[in-house]
Amino acid sequence: MTTAPASQLVIVVDFGAQYGQLIARRVRDLQVYSEIVPCDVSADEVRAMAPSAIILSGGPASVYAEDAPSIDPEIFELGIPVLGFCYGQQIMAVTLGGTVGHTEAGEYGAATLRRCDSGASALYGETLTEQTVWMSHRDAVAEVPEGFVVTASTDVCPVASMECAERRLYATQFHPEVRHTACGDELLQNFLFGICGLEPTWKMDSIIDDAVEAIRAQVGDARVILGLSGGVDSSVVAALCAKAIGKQLTCVFVNHGLLRKNEPEEVEAVFTKQFDVDFVHVHAEDRYAALLADVTEPEEKRRIIGSQFWEEFFTVAQDLAEGGRPVKFLAQGTIYPDIIESGARKTGGKASTIKSHHNLIPFPEGVHFDLIEPLDHFFKDEVRALGTALGLPDHIVHRQPFPGPGLAIRIIGTVTRDKLHVLKEADAIVREELDAYNIGVNEAVGERGGELVRTTPGGPEVERPVWQYFAVLPDIKSVGVMGDERTYGYPIILRAVESSDAMTADWAKLPYEVLGRISGRIVSEVPGVNRVAYDITSKPPATIEWE
Structure with a gap:
């Protein structure tokens, strides 16, 4: 469920960078929506996504390695502004006819960059002539492609950045996305707002409004069921669905007796007093106690607790159906890292295979729900911000990591x-x-x-x-x-x-x-x-x- 208009979409092409998610987060911090796609995304797939900007991430490989990630050359012919970082600069250079070689010495960490663009670069704008940047490379561009000019250098790297302003292609050997690059945010702003002409419209109010609209469009007048654990993700999904569809949502809170002190009472208080939803508190403490008696192996504890949860959960779903309130959708707290960290997003995977990260749900025979995952394009800190904006209390929004099996482990x-x-x-x-x-x-x-x-x-x-x-x-x-x-x-x-x-x-x-x-x-x-x-x-x- 993409919550941004296509005209405001920035895609981050991932070449296996350790900073891949950070780039997307920095763009979102500037209130522009971004998504991550694998590096073998085709030009046709990019054209279908209709982004207004493309950022090429760094990566650990050498561009001349036999198995080095490459990029569809036609992406540079789409007329979409492109900004490359580190490996992103190198792959841009070699794809467009430049060369990359080994520098005399590697360059890692803080470095002093000197502009050589006479103040003409739209990417650098009014940033300082000399500034601190964060480098992490051994390879570097040796010769820029035809039509490009060198805009900055360091003592080790003659081509610390390059650009072809006419084609709106820009690249840096350093990493603007990390905080150690002093003017990194300014460079990103110059690219997004100055070069690409975007506006900072991806704000919390519009995010919630778009998400609510998408839930309503998907659900219609059907009923939705949610397994509520009291954790951040499931609680924010519950709050968001409550705002969208109210009593069409049934929250099932399976109390296995393994939560921390007062947590069951706190969860029930929030979702019975603050939100207008159908809340079912399943007191399964005795059943779990009996099942866990004499069990010492941690993996067996996990198996028992997980299996029993679904048994309790589907019993409630069956009771709803028998009571004349059949459920069509199952809501889940899948978040964006669940998707991009799955096998589908690894370098070499196809963009078309990036789909919802469906948890392994042991549906009983004859039982099936369509999935609704309203957080599947949000990072964890964005989920917390959503929770706060939706009125969830701090003890839920800022809850510490807590294992699903609870105190049992x-x-x-x-x-x-x-x-x-x-x-x-x-x-x-x-x-x-x-x-x-x-x-x-x-x-x-x-x-x-x-x-x-x-x-x-x-x-x-x-x-x-x-x-x-x-x-x-x-x-x-x-x-x-x-x-x-x-x-x-x-x-x-x-x-x-x-x-x-x-x-x-x-x-x-x-x-x-x-x-x-x-x-x-x-x-x-x-x-x-x-x-x-x-x-x-x-x-x-x-x-x-x-x-």
Whole structure:
């Protein structure tokens, strides 16, 4: 469901760049809609998409490698403005008759760029004659194609940028999309608004209006069912569908008893008081408890929890049908990275194969729903912004990553009601204390050089808000002493990490007083716990979760 008019579409042709998604995000930050397509997209496919601008991403390959990604040369003949970055500049050059060679030395990181365009380049506009850019290359353009001029250079790279203004073809060896390039945003603005003549019209109000209109057009007067987990994606889908079709939506909240303290009550309160939808709260705690009894293997826990969810979910759907309210559509919280990170979008895949990322749904025999995925063109931060605009509370919009099987995989070994109670209470203390810590850090520090640095006396000392934090209950007990009496209780493992994308993570360097306060409260307030340990392992080699 594309929510932008074709005249405002920018496509990012992906050559396997580590910054591919970042380019699309930077364009969207400038309120212009963008999509990512694989590099073997044909000129006919591009023509059918009718974009008003094309950006060629970087990539890890050498243009002269045997299996190097290429581009359909006719794309450059469509009359659409093109901007290439790094490999995008190199593939533009060789495709149009220029050459690429090895520089004497690689160029990685910050570099000083000097313009040599006498102020005439529409891409550079009024940016500084000398500016810092971010380089990452060994190959570079040696000879520009006919009709192109060199517009900038560095000490290592004679062709740091080139352009053919007459054909509206522009390219840079550096990466304007990264924050380390000082004038990167200005270059993107100059390209989008000056060269391409676009307008910043892709704004939250219009995004919501377009999405609501698309849902109504797809659904008509049919009924929609949604499995509501309380997570960000499913909650935003629910809020968006509620705005579009109201009581035609049935939200099924399967309570497996494995959520964090107070979460089931919070989810029900939001979707029964704030939104006019049909909300079904399935209390399946006892059934899950029976199924998980004596199960210790984490993958078996996941299988049981996932299978039982669909059984509970389809039971509700069957009840609706038998009650005269048959369901035609199943709404899902598929988001854009789910699509572009699937096999279809890898370099070498065809653009026509980029389709909805359908979750593996075990439909019972004779049961089928058409899928509705209203978030399938949004990045995660855009989904959060949508949630806020739709009126969802912060505790849902900014919910930390939480595994689908819930606390079952933060309890090592068997899951019992006693263990669940202990972990819920301990985890609530961890979240309360570190929520307060994060608020304090954000209020007390200023951003300097990309790091948050404490401004209190005794510094400077690096101190960052914690990205994710929770408690883990291991399958052991340990000896302790409380009130002059020997105890034999559970330990709690505290896990707190710094990360931006969960691909890698470092353990959070929490102040001792914060760790001491968390430990003291858990041991004092949670019966059955007599010890708290802090996991100081990074990812890799560990994972963020324990199971």
